[in-house]
Amino acid sequence: MKRRMKHLLGYAAIAALAACGTAQAQTTVKIGVLSDMSSLYSDIGGPGSVAAAKLAIADFTVQNKDIKVELISADHQNKADVGSSVANQWYDVDKVDMIIDTPNSGVALAVSQIAATKNKIFIVSGAAASDLTGPKCNANTIHWTYDTWMLANGTGSALVKTGGDSWFFLTSDYAFGHALERDTMAAVEKAGGKVLGKVRHPINSNDFSSFLLQAQASKAKVIGLANAGGDTINSIKQGAEFGIVKGGQKFAGLLVFASDVNALGLATAQGLTLTETWYWDANDANRAFTKRWQVERPGKFPTMVQAGVYSGVLHYLKAVAELKSGADGKAVVAKMKATPTDDPLFGKGEIRADGRKIHDAYLFEVKAPSESKYPGDFYKLRATIPAAEAFRPLKEGGCPLVSG
């Protein structure tokens, strides 16, 4: 009996050692896509972001077998309290290491603080407020795809240079709208323009006729739309009804996505000037990605936010693979900042000390219906803004992480 026990114990010990051996070789991380899955931003991020994340994980683990990645997703419903409770639950209970996407700056600002407190990671692809790398920056947050400063200086200055020197703002009344309005006002005034007035509307408004009337009465040459998603679509659609463009005023779509142009139709959206950092039809690599992405999202086209999710997940996994652990948020983010980025979608870039990822930005103009040759053929390229100029200079942000 005793000898048998000894043998059994021996076998058990060997088995345990063997199991330990394989566990040490594998790093496990869990990624959560927190997005608007059901409301006005769900075509900008939403299920498409989850599809992009899946592609990034597949592409990475094909060559790196010693890393195991789990993916979950949730809907923040554009409410900061819902987003916060999901983030807390994920970080504390569900062992999520990194949260990505989060369109809606209000939610993103809240989750950014939570990630810092719990030393986890937050990669913002969907939200825009430049405060995320400004006064509200922290060592656990990376702002990936775009921000309000880039939009303001891309679209804003371009329009002022072509004669749009008086502006009236139609602003979404929450963090994102305020940030975009503030940054664009600064860009317009720097380029020599004047701001004649502004009006703030609740997010997810149906009817803009009242605000458009005020914009018309101001006689500003440009009506800046500091809103996004369904709000922008409604503003432009109703603006066409009220003869805004016919009356000589121009719309500045400060944040317009391909999905919005699709919803408006080219006949209404033609001529709109906008700034984005990624377009599905720009080159072969983007088109190849789009084809793979469309397997899960037929009939739709990926937005820059979703491309940013792919790019962000890929770079995160690279950093985790090198560190062999995803547990220390600050360490992984530091590694991500120390490593230059390179992926098929955004090319070469880098992440600055304030958490801002840098890459080129592009000024596009929406094509007229006659110029569009196939579904999804929305944009013509007007200008490329090199990475060094596209984003707010490092020293001007007011981020506490930046010395000097």
Add this chain to the structure above:
Amino acid sequence: MFELLNISPQALFGQLLIGLINGSFYALLSLGLAVIFGMLNIINFSHGAQYMMGAFAAFLLLELTGLNYWAALIIAPIIVGATGVIIERLFLQWLYKLDHLYGLLLTFGLALIIEGLFRNYFGSAGLPYRVPDELTGGHNLGFMFLPNYRAWVIVASLTVCFATWFVIERTRLGAYLRAATENPTLVRAFGINVPRMITLTYGFGVALAAFAGVMAAPIYNVSPQMGSELIIVVFAVVVIGGMGSIMGAIVTGFGLGIVEGLTKYFFPEASNTVIFVIMALVLLVRPAGLFGRAR
């Protein structure tokens, strides 16, 4: 907010007119709700989803069959009204004797399902639908530019609202309907097919919602969320007007549209809460609503 300091009467009239136009959507939708609640005692929470179905029906009629806006104004309400009849026969007829809450829960669940299905199939960004050619353009009234389409909206909804009120309050059919609500057994004893009347009434209320949806399609974004954004406000309108009062729903709809329009001018940030503030005040003073009768 520079205008706050020098309020121009011209701008104000413009905002009042806009408010009237928005009020016509509120009036149409709250009329449907009031008819359904008044006659059937069901709180129809799927009204917003049915409004959305009307807009999508108009879009699909154009896409798939080439039928234009004018045909859609008639056909879409009939199609969506037919789905309403099916819902009533399958689900609602079992709930009339129960507490209002069951009807609310059922229709709320239906709304979520319908919205989810549409969003799954069409996405949430929305679909394009243009203003019909006959109604494009507008007139410069001096104090504002009034698009022809918006003028049509006021005219059409006033006509439909008045016609509905007339049928219910002044015709024999309406009298049967009102009697059937108060005492269905007695009315059945007279040989009137009450269940069929109730089914058709629900279908009619749903058709009104779909009609509002078709009218909204050219100017509001045709997206699966369009109904859920509007339905909460419409409920507040119905509560203020008095649940079940037809005239109350119409008058309150237009009135609150004007109030909201003025708020958008003077204090835009509050424009989507002002109706609820009024609702709270009205409920404190007159719990049955402005025109309602205590049940």
